[in-house]
Amino acid sequence: xxxxxxxxxxxxxxxxxxxxxxxxxxxxxxxxxxxxxxxxxxxxxxxxxxxxxxxxxxxxxxxxxxxxxxxxxxxxxxxxxxxxxxxxxxxxxxxxxxxxxxxxxxxxxxxxxxxxxxxxxxxxxxxxxxxxxxxxxxxxxxxxxxxxxxxxxxxxxxxxxxxxxxxxxxxxxxxxxxxxxxxxxxxxxxxxxxxxxxxxx
Numbered sequence: 001x002x003x004x005x006x007x008x009x010x011x012x013x014x015x016x017x018x019x020x021x022x023x024x025x026x027x028x029x030x031x032x033x034x035x036x037x038x039x040x041x042x043x044x045x046x047x048x049x050x051x052x053x054x055x056x057x058x059x060x061x062x063x064x065x066x067x068x069x070x071x072x073x074x075x076x077x078x079x080x081x082x083x084x085x086x087x088x089x090x091x092x093x094x095x096x097x098x099x100x101x102x103x104x105x106x107x108x109x110x111x112x113x114x115x116x117x118x119x120x121x122x123x124x125x126x127x128x129x130x131x132x133x134x135x136x137x138x139x140x141x142x143x144x145x146x147x148x149x150x151x152x153x154x155x156x157x158x159x160x161x162x163x164x165x166x167x168x169x170x171x172x173x174x175x176x177x178x179x180x181x182x183x184x185x186x187x188x189x190x191x192x193x194x195x196x197x198x199x200x201x
């Protein structure tokens with residue numbers, strides 16, 4: 001769970017009731033968040049199966065490196081778990097709802113960080129995707145997960161403008177629907193419900 005917002009972990013009790021889940025992994029400090037603990041208790045899930053991670057401890061999850069958080073928090077946006085990993089020959093970065101300051105903190109901590117695919121922060125909100133952050137990590141593909149006609153009007157035009165610079169491929173779930181990346185060793189391809197072009201935004 002990247003953090004405690006309902007749109008990121010609100011359905012967790014349903015998953016826990018329908019699936020065998022050996023552990024729930026959360027950012028450092030979120031295991032003390034009472035709203036989150038309530039969800040676990042409603043599902044009858046054992047609290048000792050919750051694992052907290054940070055860039056300091058438990059910082060690898062099934063081949064994904066935990067780059068953030070640096071300090072314990074409550075599981076709020078600025079506490080979001082940030083994950084880095086390589087799949088299908090591409091370097092991926094997942095940032096949850098991390099805010100702009102958090103993004104800048106990450107590249108300060110990891111100055112050589114460069115990636116191929118960015119799961120765009122906070123559904124394309126202008127509170128994320130700081131231009132300095134985007135310029136530093138140099139993603140070639142930007143994945144935006146946002147509901148069609150959502151009440152927050154994500155993604156924001158400012159974010160789209162930042163990502164469009166240098167003709168990055170933008171894959172927006174509002175347009176493309178469900179997106180998958182199918183790969184074998186170092187080769188892979190994106191699949192969606194519509195054709196993906198450089199003009200998808």
